[in-house]
Amino acid sequence: MIDQLSRNPFGKLVWISPDGETFECVQPVRAFPIQSPEDGIALVSTKGHELVWIDHLCEVPEPAQTLIREELATREFMPVIHDIISVTSFSTPCTWHVRTDRGQTEFVLRGDEDIRRIGVQHALLVEDAHGIQFLIRDWLALNTSSRKILDRFL
Numbered sequence: 678m679i680d681q682l683s684r685n686p687f688g689k690l691v692w693i694s695p696d697g698e699t700f701e702c703v704q705p706v707r708a709f710p711i712q713s714p715e716d717g718i719a720l721v722s723t724k725g726h727e728l729v730w731i732d733h734l735c736e737v738p739e740p741a742q743t744l745i746r747e748e749l750a751t752r753e754f755m756p757v758i759h760d761i762i763s764v765t766s767f768s769t770p771c772t773w774h775v776r777t778d779r780g781q782t783e784f785v786l787r788g789d790e791d792i793r794r795i796g797v798q799h800a801l802l803v804e805d806a807h808g809i810q811f812l813i814r815d816w817l818a819l820n821t822s823s824r825k826i827l828d829r830f831l
C-alpha cells in the first residue's frame with residue numbers, strides 16, 4: 678500500500694493510493710516522536726488529512742522506508758545530548774556547552790523549569806532560550822561528570 682511513494686522533481690513526496698489517486702506534497706508525521714519514533718506514523722495530505730497509517734516503519738518496503746526517514750529528518754530538529762561538557766553557572770540563566778548527535782554546541786538555559794521529565798523512563802527534554810528542544814534519552818546513561826552537572830538542575 679505504501680510502496681507507491683516517490684519524490685517529484687521538486688523533492689516533495691508523492692503518494693499514489695491503491696485506487697490510483699495521486700497526492701502531491703504528502704508529509705510523514707510521527708504520533709509519538711519521543712516514546713516510539715519508529716511506530717505510529719501517518720502520511721498526511723497538504724490539507725492535513727491522514728492518508729495512510731503506518732504501524733511500524735520497519736515493515737514499510739524500501740525505498741519508501743528510506744524516503745519517509747529522510748523526510749522526517751528534514752522536518753524534525755531535536756538534537757540528542759550525549760554529554761554535558763560544562764555550564765557557566767549552577768544558577769539560571771546559564772550557558773550549557775554540550776556534545777550532541779549533531780556536534781558540539783552551546784545554548785542558554787533560562788530556568789530549571791526548562792528541563793522537563795518526559796514519558797519515557799529517565800528521558801529529559803531541555804529547552805533553550807530560543808525554544809529549541811534538546812533530548813536526553815536516558816540521563817542515567819550519561820557519563821559521571823554530565824550526571825553531576827545535571828543533578829544540580831533536577
